[in-house]
Amino acid sequence: MGGDATDDEHAGEAERVRLAVYRGFADEGRAPSRSAIAESTGLDGDAVDRAMATLAALRHVVLDDDGRIVMAHPFASINLGFSVMGDRTLWWGGCAWDSFAIPNLVPGVDEVLVATTCPACGTPHAYVVDVDGPPEGGGLAHFLVPTAHIWDDVVHTCANQRIFCDERCIEDWLAATGNARGSVFDLATLWRLAAHWYDGRLDSPYVRREPSEARAYFAGVGLSGAFWGLEEEGA
Known part of the structure; x- marks a missing residue:
């Protein structure tokens, strides 16, 4: 006892x-x-x-x-490619996913300015992200590491959840780095992914999602495929 x-x-x-x-x-x-x-x-x-x-x-x-x-998560103490500016606080976002999550998590923060650059061409991008819906502006999210391997090296994983200008920039970056294509999706899907992923993290007690709950969440925001643990390749 x-x-x-x-x-x-x-x-x-x-x-x-x-x-x-x-x-x-x-x-x-x-x-x-x-x-x-x-x-x-x-x-x-x-x-x-x-x-x-x-x-x-x-x-x-x-x-x-x-x-x-x-x-x-979703906060970082190092620069991983995203700054997130609120009215009174400036955060480092851990990745595209985390940066879009902050206004949906922090009480009293209805919108933030998320700033980043395209990893391929260096073009700056800024998005006003709020709790009401996806931001205006172009760009595509590219996540390199499948969910099954996120924690193999989580800093590397987060550093490679980025926003690119378009498909051409993604292809240029993949060719330059020798990486295989990961998961690519629009900013509306990124916003949905981020919006409620961290619900409850500032409360206590906090209980992490079980893997089955995480997969259901991914499917519910419009993601699919083996990258997200939702089906086998070729299924």
Whole structure:
């Protein structure tokens, strides 16, 4: 019984730290410091470190080799190609998916300006993204890494969920990099994908979707194919 209680206590500490990390990103646009997390949760430094290790193992956060927070999706602490500007806060978006998700997640943020550049030709793109529907403007999303392998190297995965000018730029980039074509879709589909993917992440307790729930979500926003785990190639 004692062991179970300790496990429950550690799980509770991890959830408190998770919430502090996510709310810190949402409010300030950057990862909260270890001391700020300790102060807001009432935990000591060792407990914070233990909780962060647990959260990383559960894929709630991504840490670098020194234990610093790199990502807490949809937020990032490094430049992965997207800036997201609200009225009072500036965020790094972890990818196209994450950047479009921020106004649908953060309370009081009805719209943001998402800025990026085409990976092929460098053309700048800016989109006013809000909670009401897809943004105006052209462009195509290209996601390189299939969902089954997202966490093989999640920073690489996110760095390659980008917005291109058009099909020609996608083909030019694939030829230049030697990468195989991934999933390509319009910005309306990107907006639908992002709109509710992170629902509940700023609340507690937060429960991640099961794989079957994720696949149903992907299908519901108009995605299909083996890339998204929805069918076998050639089916």
